Amino acid sequence: MDQEDTIIAPATPIGQSGIGIVRMSGRRSFSIAKKIFRSSNGSRVNWSSTFRTHHGWIVDPENKETVDEVLLTIMHSPKTYTREDIVEINCHGGSIPLRKTLELGLKLGARLAKPGEFTRRAFLNGRIDLAQAESVLDVVQAKTDKGLMIAVNGLKGKFSQKIYSLKEEMVDLVSCLEAEIEFPDEEIDSPSRTAKKKQLKRILTKLDSLIEMGETARIYREGLKAVIIGRPNVGKSSLLNALLDRERAIVSCIPGTTRDTIEESINMKGFPLCIIDTAGLGKAKNVVDQEGIKRAHSSMDQADIIFLMVDGSLPLTEEDELLFQKTRGKNRLILVNKIDLSQRIDRQKMKTLMPQDVIIEISATRGTNLEKLKEVTSELILKEIVLSPSSPLLINVRQKNVLEQAKKSLLRALEASREGIPEEMLVLDLKEGLNSLGEITGETTGEDILDRIFSNFCIGK
Ligand SMILES: Nc1nc2c(ncn2[C@@H]2O[C@H](COP(=O)(O)OP(=O)(O)OP(=O)(O)O)[C@@H](O)[C@H]2O)c(=O)[nH]1
Ligand SMILES: [Mg+2]
Structure with missing residues (x-):
């Protein structure tokens, strides 16, 4: 999947509706749009002005045939959904105008986007992390008001924040331990073994409560x-x-x-x-x-x-x-x-x-x-599911499994600290746990997993 490509896709379902949107993202979005858009009042469009909407017509540059009357919005990188240059074309909501506009974009060098590719770019370009990207799907698929509310929490990054703060605590602990290992004879102002154990336990408790939340979330997500x-x-x-x-x-x-x-x-x-x-x-x-x-x-x-x-x-x-x-x-x-x-x-x-x-x-x-x-x-x-009255979080199966993995690593670390095993082992376990948590926010997630996640999205999202 080449990120250099300019991608195009219908962003609304194909069928009859008020409007139908075709969107295009990537470096060549503006140059392609320029070739097919004619402004209605004959004036020149100011393509350097962002978040501007223009009224006009989509015209086939080859046979000069008018395809549809449209509103075209120009959005400049980086303040866009994907962080790339985006053009959104609001056609009349019929399958033919939408398809013809799409075909013109494809003919002029854009590539049809894969499912979820716009959101994947938003993630790859650092606008949102992976947990937020997955929330986009939860918002789209929300089945009840409450389900929507908690999906939006995820989109705002509330789940990610919890993961980042857990990771921060773990990184602190790792740096302390590493300093001790590297400079065993120096007086380092580091917490005692008991304090470290306590810190580990605190992190584990937080991890546990996140895992529990996953169960509550299941009923809002899947019903x-x-x-x-x-x-x-x-x-x-x-x-x-x-x-x-x-x-x-x-x-x-x-x-x-x-x-x-x-x-x-x-x-x-x-x-x-x-x-x-x-x-x-x-x-x-x-x-x-x-x-x-x-x-x-x-x-x-x-x-x-x-x-x-x-x-x-x-x-x-x-x-x-x-x-x-x-x-x-x-x-x-x-x-x-x-x-x-x-x-x-x-x-x-x-x-x-x-x-x-x-x-x-x-x-x-x-x-x-x-x-x-x-x-x-x-x-x-x-009766067995405690519904948190504050802001619950949606945690999906993948994320829950990753949390369980991180928990296992932390339990091993705790065991190591108890038995007086060399601190190097403890550090290894903690790093493994950190790596697992990185899979939730996307820092350490493999391509195959990303493919699987985004293939659940629709084309144009
Ligand atoms: N008087 C009355 N008749 C009912 C009531 N509920 C269902 N019926 C009638 O009972 C008959 C069977 O209803 P269904 O809903 O088809 O029953 P079912 O259990 O789905 O039947 P199967 O699909 O064959 O297993 C129909 O004639 C219904 O109108 C009820 O509460 N009161
Ligand atoms: Mg029946």
């Missing part, structure tokens, strides 16, 4: 999963539709209506909850049923919470009881559905079989007790 299971026809799809407030899944009085799993997301108290409707669990009549049941089971294994549904208007069956057994010990909520009909289910037996469980009576079609269901769900799911 949590709830799976609805139960016998055929108990009303699972009706509940999915009621929670979504739209007719997403087919509902019918014929048992076995849902064959495949259906996943949809709702906003549950600020975090995204993915609800999975599944095929009814019972005797499979054919291979399709079998596959549906297999999928329902695998969804159940991945779920953070199980909604186990029974039909209140019918007596309990063996299949219901089998499901009570299968889900024992899992994070589950028992739902008795169809309470608007006359009731035949044996509630006493359910209580005896599941004395510890919360049982909620609902009517999916009438919407009865759905608010209560949401409240209990969020309590159940969030």
Whole structure:
């Protein structure tokens, strides 16, 4: 990926919209734009003036054909998204004007940007660090208001600051130790062994709290999963539709209506909850049923919470009881559905079989007790996750793994300091830890990892 190239890409989705933006970054952005842009009032454009927007036309320099009416913005390096010269062209939002403008740029020497290449340049040119670059994706993909708020914290560099301050403390410790190793006979004003151990422990505690934060972050980033299971026809799809407030899944009085799993997301108290409707669990009549049941089971294994549904208007069956057994010990909520009909289910037996469980009576079609269901769900799911009221940070899996690695190195260092092992070893462990932390902010991140991170972005970001 050559940084010398001038890159171009659509920055808005291809389709019909108010405007569609093509953006170009790199040394040749202005010279390419000059060849295809005609200012509307015939006056000459002042290309040396930054953050200026001009009204005019994109014209094919070869056949003089006008492609679109546009607004063109000139942005001079280094105060731009990539720190390079940038031209942004606001076309009318249709796929053809956007594509034709893009093609003209390509013909004149720009290269189509790879996914995330604009942000990668912002990182490589030092405008943002890697953790901030990853936050850009979190902002784009935020599913709730709260998720957005904490993604923006990352973008502002709040997570990076924590890493830098941890690194600073570690560097201090390393320089102290190195001075002692190099000048063993000199009187160096350095902290005692106990003080160093204390310092190490302090750093470890901070690292631990960051790792913990990663778990909280997971629910804001990826959301949590709830799976609805139960016998055929108990009303699972009706509940999915009621929670979504739209007719997403087919509902019918014929048992076995849902064959495949259906996943949809709702906003549950600020975090995204993915609800999975599944095929009814019972005797499979054919291979399709079998596959549906297999999928329902695998969804159940991945779920953070199980909604186990029974039909209140019918007596309990063996299949219901089998499901009570299968889900024992899992994070589950028992739902008795169809309470608007006359009731035949044996509630006493359910209580005896599941004395510890919360049982909620609902009517999916009438919407009865759905608010209560949401409240209990969020309590159940969030009970082990302490939501920090101040500014929590999003920490992704990659970053969490790196933090774990750094923790291992620091634990080794602590061990070394305890057993009176030569201080050189301690320094090695600390340096390894520093190296790991550098992978979060990007100082020590390999090309392959960068490729993987930025390939998740869209083209034009
Ligand atoms: N009276 C009443 N009927 C309901 C309620 N919930 C669902 N039903 C009806 O029960 C039937 C089955 O509903 P579905 O939502 O398709 O049931 P399901 O569990 O998804 O069924 P499968 O996909 O076959 O496993 C439909 O006729 C619904 O209208 C309810 O709360 N009250
Ligand atoms: Mg269904």
